[in-house]
Amino acid sequence: MASNPSVPTDDLLRRALVVAKRLNVGELVSWIDAELNGYKIDQEVPDYRTVRGLLRAIDLFSGRSIPLEVNSAKLAHKLSTMPLRQSITELEHLAASPSGVKINYGHEWHQALTEHLEDDLSPYVSVSCAQLLAVISSARNRILDWGLDLEGRGILGEGMSFTQKEKEAVQEQHYHFGNVSGSQIQISSNGSTQTQANTGTDIEALKGLVQALGAALADAKGDAADELRADIATLKAQAESPKPKWEIIKATARSIKTVAEGAAGNVLASLAQPHIATLLALAG
Numbered sequence: 001m002a003s004n005p006s007v008p009t010d011d012l013l014r015r016a017l018v019v020a021k022r023l024n025v026g027e028l029v030s031w032i033d034a035e036l037n038g039y040k041i042d043q044e045v046p047d048y049r050t051v052r053g054l055l056r057a058i059d060l061f062s063g064r065s066i067p068l069e070v071n072s073a074k075l076a077h078k079l080s081t082m083p084l085r086q087s088i089t090e091l092e093h094l095a096a097s098p099s100g101v102k103i104n105y106g107h108e109w110h111q112a113l114t115e116h117l118e119d120d121l122s123p124y125v126s127v128s129c130a131q132l133l134a135v136i137s138s139a140r141n142r143i144l145d146w147g148l149d150l151e152g153r154g155i156l157g158e159g160m161s162f163t164q165k166e167k168e169a170v171q172e173q174h175y176h177f178g179n180v181s182g183s184q185i186q187i188s189s190n191g192s193t194q195t196q197a198n199t200g201t202d203i204e205a206l207k208g209l210v211q212a213l214g215a216a217l218a219d220a221k222g223d224a225a226d227e228l229r230a231d232i233a234t235l236k237a238q239a240e241s242p243k244p245k246w247e248i249i250k251a252t253a254r255s256i257k258t259v260a261e262g263a264a265g266n267v268l269a270s271l272a273q274p275h276i277a278t279l280l281a282l283a284g
Contacts (some may be wrong), residue, residue, distance in 0.1 A: 002144035026248035034262035045083035
């Protein structure tokens with residue numbers, strides 16, 4: 001699918017998401033979620049999503065677009081460099097525009113800039129469709145690289161299901177999908193610090209968190225409870241694994257912490273907090 005340009009990128013990512021969850025590749029799950037739903041303002045944007053465009057402004061009086069002159073080359077470079085936080089679907093839609101794309105500044109930057117411009121000018125950055133297509137291509141290449149790596153290791157997932165041997169083979173690798181240079185993912189074998197499996201306090205803390213949250217969620221309903229159940233399933237799989245992957249455990253613990261803190265005053269927060277603190281310290 002990744003090598004077939006007729007397959008929509010969002011369809012490709014959703015299929016990859018199923019595979020990533022079944023193989024328990026936490027970093028890939030997080031990366032795909034951001035690509036499908038957009039990067040939040042507090043999320044780091046991968047290098048391939050940072051583009052440099054042309055500084056321009058709309059003349060509000062005439063409606064014309066004009067070049068925006070900046071005396072400082074350093075400032076001009078900073079102002080013309082923009083992170084693309086839109087979902088991959090939105091980027092594909094924008095890339096279909098024949099005239100390029102106008103990227104507006106965030107509220108604070110826009111306000112700061114307009115204080116130094118004429119009252120009738122609204123600044124923005126002009127980005128070409130080719131730049132957007134390059135971003136989309138980089139995302140597809142990452143999926144393609146991962147699929148080829150799995151195939152090379154004999155992990156074929158017949159019928160979209162995986163054997164225990166295939167799952168264990170994936171856990172022996174570590175994949176970097178986000179902020180890496182170039183368009184390819186980075187693949188490395190997990191060392192002792194990445195697959196540490198201390199048989200004492202760390203595993204007990206993991207099991208304690210699974211047990212505490214499982215009991216708290218017994219009769220819980222709502223989106224927060226459903227999200228926590230999914231995270232608990234991930235932790236349970238790691239607790240039962242002969243080689244727990246602590247990077248996944250840490251990311252999942254942080255996800256649970258965020259959800260629990262969002263449920264202010266809820267019993268979930270008080271039950272989860274001590275276990276989360278222990279896990280984050282151990283996994284960190």
